[in-house]
Amino acid sequence: MNIQQKSLYIPYNHGHLHLRQIIPVQADMSKPPVLMLHGAMSNGRVFYSDSGKGLGCYLADSGVVVYVLDTLGRGLSEPKLARGFKTGQGEVIREQLPLVQQYILSLHPKAKRVHWCAHSWGGVLMASAIARYENLQQSVASLVTFGSKRRIEVKSVKKWFSVDLVWNKIAPLIAWRSGYLPADKLRIGMDNESRASLRQSIDWVRGDWVDSDDGFDYQRAASVAQWPKSWFIAAKGDTVLGNPSDVQRMIRECQIKQVDYTLLSKKQGFRHDYDHGGMLTHKDAVNDHFPRVRDWYHSFNG
Numbered sequence: 001m002n003i004q005q006k007s008l009y010i011p012y013n014h015g016h017l018h019l020r021q022i023i024p025v026q027a028d029m030s031k032p033p034v035l036m037l038h039g040a041m042s043n044g045r046v047f048y049s050d051s052g053k054g055l056g057c058y059l060a061d062s063g064v065v066v067y068v069l070d071t072l073g074r075g076l077s078e079p080k081l082a083r084g085f086k087t088g089q090g091e092v093i094r095e096q097l098p099l100v101q102q103y104i105l106s107l108h109p110k111a112k113r114v115h116w117c118a119h120s121w122g123g124v125l126m127a128s129a130i131a132r133y134e135n136l137q138q139s140v141a142s143l144v145t146f147g148s149k150r151r152i153e154v155k156s157v158k159k160w161f162s163v164d165l166v167w168n169k170i171a172p173l174i175a176w177r178s179g180y181l182p183a184d185k186l187r188i189g190m191d192n193e194s195r196a197s198l199r200q201s202i203d204w205v206r207g208d209w210v211d212s213d214d215g216f217d218y219q220r221a222a223s224v225a226q227w228p229k230s231w232f233i234a235a236k237g238d239t240v241l242g243n244p245s246d247v248q249r250m251i252r253e254c255q256i257k258q259v260d261y262t263l264l265s266k267k268q269g270f271r272h273d274y275d276h277g278g279m280l281t282h283k284d285a286v287n288d289h290f291p292r293v294r295d296w297y298h299s300f301n302g
Helices: 056-061 088-106 121-132 136-139 155-180 195-205 217-223 244-254 290-298
Strands: 003-012 013-024 034-037 066-070 114-119 140-146 231-236 259-264
Touching: 003 056, 003 088, 013 056, 013 088, 034 088, 034 121, 034 231, 056 066, 056 290, 066 088, 088 114, 088 136, 088 195, 114 121, 121 136, 121 140, 121 217, 121 244, 136 140, 140 290, 155 195, 155 259, 231 244, 244 259, 259 290
Parallel strands: 034 066, 034 114, 114 140, 140 231, 231 259
Antiparallel strands: 003 013, 013 066
16 A cells, blocks of 8 residues: 555643544645544544555545544543543534644645544534534535434334443443443443543434533534535444434434435445444455545545
C-alpha cells in the first residue's frame, strides 16, 4: 500500500483527542478528506490497522486523505475511562466533532469541506451534530453510515436479550459498580463506555431524540436542516444493532432529501449477508462493497 499513517493529538478537556491521519504518499490536500467515527463500545480501530487493513486504509490507498477519531476516553484519546469520568455523548456532538472538524479544515484550507463517515452509533452522533449546527451543514461534504440507527424497534429474542436485558438493565448496574462499562474486559465490545454515554444512548434507542444535557430537540432541528448528500448502508445479517428496518427508520426521521440506501446481502449481489461488524471487518469487504464506497468519494468534485 502507498499510504502513510501517523497519530495527531488535539488538546481537549485536560487531555487530548486522538486523530489517526491516513494519507496517500501522493496526497492531494486540496480535495475534501474523510473523517471517520466509531460507534458505542468501540474505537477508531474499526476503520484501520497498522498493517493497512480497514476501510480507512483502503480509501487512502485509492487517493483519499482519511482521519479517524477516537472520542474522549477511547482508543488513544486521554484521559482514559475511569471512575469519575463524566463526559458523555453530548460532548461528542457539541464539542468534539466541531473541534475536530475545524482542526481538519485548518490542515486542508483549500478543501473547505470534509466528508463524514461513521459506523453504528457514530452515525447517530454525526447526524445529531449536523442537524444541530448550521456551519456543519455547510462544511460537511457528505454523510456515509454503516449500520446506523437511532431507535431499535425490531422485535426478536436476540434483541430482547442483547438490548432490553444486557444493555438496558445489566450494563448500567455494572457501570454503576465500576464507574464505567468495562466492555473490553467483559468481551462485549472493543472499547469501554462511560456511564453518561451508556445512559444517554439507552434513552435515545427507546425514546425521543432530545439532548439530556440541555434539552435541544434534534428531531425538530433535523426537519429543517440542510442535509449533505447521504448514503446509509445496512447489512442483511445485522439483525439487531443495525437492523435494516431501523436504519431505514432513521433515514425517514432525519428527513434527508438526497439519500441513497444499500442493503449488503447476497440477494442484492454481494458475497455475504454481512453482520454489524463484518460490513467493515470481513476479509471479503475489500473486494465486495469497499470499491463502491471508494467510487462514492471519487464522484465528488472539490
